[in-house]
Amino acid sequence: MKHKTFFWFFLPTALAMFLFIALPLTSIVSQSLHTPHDQVLIVVESCDPFGCKSETTIDHQASQKINEEKPQGKWVGFQIYTDRNHLAFKEVGEFWESKTSFIDFVSSLNDLPFYRAMGFTLTYTFVVTPLVILFGFIIAIAVNSLHRHLKGFMVFFSLLPMIVTPLVGSLILFWMIDARGIIGSGLQELFADPTLSLKASTGLTWITLIVYGVWHSAPFAFIVFYAGLQTVPQETIEAAMIDGATRFQQTIHVIVPHLSPLVAFVALIQLMDNFRVFEPIVGFSASAHATSLSWIIWNDIGQEIRLLSSAATTSVLTIIGVIILLMPVLIRTWREFNPEK
């Protein structure tokens, strides 16, 4: 494609990306470096159905004046980034000084919201991503070997978990795994433990969320690999068969190498998606056991307290996290497409 043709072809996308991604990002970064001004508080007489008393409230006239002078808020630099509810440099330093062992240090990090969220987010990302690739591949191989009359139906059936809205899917499962729900009481029967509850223990909650994540995302990997399987050259397969390769050997030595660029693609998308895990935590009411960076952002702005600077900071940290995660995959892809001459 000529450079000029490419430019005009790409222009609408670039414009949309600039308007809806780049500009909001600048605003988020700026927000994360500012906080609201110091509140001007006054004590006034306040009355309600339960009587009158002196109550502290915000002096709006005084606050408005300050806000009009400096509408951006108070410049605080990286103060929000380093405070206790984010990277918590001071607290982490103290934990490191007073640690009795490395395990003790790691477990004390669990008290800090950011590291607590990272603990679950990273576990989730690094368990779900490989499992999604593995199961997606197995399903793709299995469906591909079916009789052609069955294929269409099975493709549709296998895609169902992805079609269900995440929040709805997790809510349905939430009720099914309840101690009084069909899966929950089934498991109690199976393990002969009437007190077994998937919602009450952190470990089981994590497993539930991970199983849900694999269930929900495997169809995505499946459909990508299934498309890839249609392009496997028959000559190579036949050559392998003549050489006496078993079906398993054909899969490992012919099909897997052929699909490896797709594995990189699926890994890229899944790392990004899983790092932003959010809906299942809300759907499963799991915030007592598992939080994620996205959940922290939602919790900061989803309530009446509206900690905008805090939410902006967590957003920037999420973006940095995604970039770090994707770096190895991106570097590898770049090398593949730019072989050294």
Place this chain on the structure above:
Amino acid sequence: MFLRKIATVVALTTLASSAWAGCGISEGRVSIVGNEFPAIQTIGAGAMECAGGGVTVETNLTADHQKINLPGMTGNPAEFTSAIVANSSIVALMNNDVIRPLNDLVAKHGQGLQKSQLVTIDGNIMGIAFMANAQHLTYRSDVLKDLGIPVPSTYEEMLAAAKKIANYNLMQYPIGGAYAAGWNLAEEFVNMYMGYGGEFFKPGTAEIAVNNQHGVDSLNMMKALSEYMNPDFLTHDSNATSAEWKAGNVALMNMWGSRIGALKGDEVDAAVVAATATAGPMTVGGGTTAASTLWWDGFTVAKNISDTDAEATFMAMMHAIRPAMLNETTSPQAVWLIDGYEPTPAAAGVFAAAAMGTKPYPMLPYAGLMHSAAGAELVDFMQGKETAEQALAGLEAAYTTAATEKGYL
């Protein structure tokens, strides 16, 4: 839960509706956001009666109202012309200066109001309260009678009663509690801490002070109660706890007055309905202050709307809370602060709470930050992963960080 029934009713302008003439509004836009429990549904339906002619009325009643009311009132013109709020949630709207003083509208159209209904801050009427609410004891009279247990008046008695019920194998988990991580768990902590006589902040400042003996006692009591609750208690909000009650699984719980009527719904087993009884809130630790908080629910009018819309909104809401709206269906739904309201048996708990001198939920600008921090920081203690002191220190640190960011410290 998160996706609860969202009742969004849009009334399109229809000419010559017989009802709107009764509201006396000629033109304007009314858009109401609020919670979704039965009493608020009644208010929303009442305001809808004013639709017609040049008047449009919309209501958006949802459990997530606190997440959307502030964003929906910040714009100019505001999407919502009125938010139905409680004493905690009006603070967020006042903090952000999105609701208007109602003094002129009250003078013009508020003849039927009683003085106690006016929520006044520094002489400005910021809201009109129409109902009162409180959490109080709800118990199964049949279960307590069978075992000869007197109705608990303290949390210690509640524990003893639960132990007895569990020992007799009547119920596996006799206590119900809305202890879901987040707002609900924090609310129960606030209740308990007030019952022990604690103060949340150092007097006259926004500095938090909960890491003390009262705080430790409160947490230990909550932990002791949770031993008799369904092990999934950290996922149970008021809806889930009500469902446990309706299913006959629990015999004792601290529940909102506004939800008692719904516990006696048609779908519930007749034996459970007949035995559902209420009493006042309990005290704790030998204290005399109830371990509960008093709440009012009322309406506000947005600042960033035209005076015409504000007047229409005020008049539509006044129509919704007119004394004539009280009847056999609506009276048991709440403790109405409306003139001519006769208490029903369902209101006994809230009246007992008021009579005991239960304290109102604090209307401080930074109380919400404390509540939010508590909802996230106390869960590890409830799961036995932290000591009470560690959890309270975490709560204080999380609050202090957030309050510093917001400019209160």
